[in-house]
Amino acid sequence: MSNQDAGLEWVVERGKVAEFARAVLNESAEHSKPDAVAPPTFPQTLSFWRARQPRPSGGGEGRDMRRVLHGEQEFEYVRPLRAGDVLTATSKIVDEYEKEGKRGGTMRFVVSETQFRDADGQIVAYSRGTSIVTSKATTE
Amino acid sequence: MDEGTQHSAVVIEKVDKAMFVRYAGASGDFNPIHWSEDFAKSAGYPTVFAQGMFTAGVLATFLTDWAGESNVRRFRTRFVGQVWPGEQITCSAKVTKVYEQDGERRAECELSVTNEKGERKIDGDATVVVA
Numbered sequence: 188m189s190n191q192d193a194g195l196e197w198v199v200e201r202g203k204v205a206e207f208a209r210a211v212l213n214e215s216a217e218h219s220k221p222d223a224v225a226p227p228t229f230p231q232t233l234s235f236w237r238a239r240q241p242r243p244s245g246g247g248e249g250r251d252m253r254r255v256l257h258g259e260q261e262f263e264y265v266r267p268l269r270a271g272d273v274l275t276a277t278s279k280i281v282d283e284y285e286k287e288g289k290r291g292g293t294m295r296f297v298v299s300e301t302q303f304r305d306a307d308g309q310i311v312a313y314s315r316g317t318s319i320v321t322s323k324a325t326t327e
Numbered sequence: 328m329d330e331g332t333q334h335s336a337v338v339i340e341k342v343d344k345a346m347f348v349r350y351a352g353a354s355g356d357f358n359p360i361h362w363s364e365d366f367a368k369s370a371g372y373p374t375v376f377a378q379g380m381f382t383a384g385v386l387a388t389f390l391t392d393w394a395g396e397s398n399v400r401r402f403r404t405r406f407v408g409q410v411w412p413g414e415q416i417t418c419s420a421k422v423t424k425v426y427e428q429d430g431e432r433r434a435e436c437e438l439s440v441t442n443e444k445g446e447r448k449i450d451g452d453a454t455v456v457v458a
Contacts, residue, residue: 207384209353210354211384226396235355258405261401263401264400264401
């Protein structure tokens with residue numbers, strides 16, 4: 188599918204890395220360093236940077252947050268991200284399909300991928316996520 | 328770290344709603360289903376529950392504490408059940424394969440998150456660099 192967004196500058200900020208590490212209960216001394224390695228799930232904070240940009244999944248404002256579940260998430264690193272990195276993030280939908288769920292009625296799956304590139308255009312990381320939009324609540 | 332090596336730890340004695348609020352602020356995931364009782368109930372849930380990525384982040388912390396902060400090459404999580412306030416959370420890892428790639432010695436690990444009853448919350452896997 189050709190729906191890649193225009194790309195977004197994404198800065199790996201030292202304070203944000205420390206704040207995020209604390210929120211995921213990471214007490215390593217690593218996060219007080221100026222070039223701290225970002226925790227593996229840190230790219231999730233990209234949502235702050237694109238809050239005002241339309242998302243390729245068409246999500247955000249109009250989406251009923253009661254019905255959106257996170258199915259799966261994967262991160263792949265060519266190298267670790269460090270505080271001070273200035274990267275460009277481009278996102279696109281890579282798959283979209285529907286399934287009949289037992290608990291949640293009809294479920295629509297949206298798989299998106301974000302690529303993070305450095306100043307030389309080299310890919311340093313990937314983030315791939317699956318969102319599930321259900322037609323009713325899915326408690327166990 | 329060799330094939331068959333296992334590691335497990337209780338990472339949260341008792342899940343607290345304040346953890347979801349802090350994660351919302353740190354991550355930018357402000358879906359009120361994770362912090363507003365009214366909103367969660369209006370959606371048909373008994374109460375608020377953790378952001379999947381909060382629990383995934385805690386699992387990643389368990390992994391980096393074990394394998395090293397800069398040694399994660401891949402980290403994947405599949406969300407199989409919600410994490411509720413009051414639960415005790417255990418993370419587990421098992422090395423399934425050790426191999427050489429791109430001049431590095433790497434290990435494939437199976438990961439899981441369970442509560443005190445052994446109910447699974449996350450199934451995952453990761454690739455880490457080992458010395």
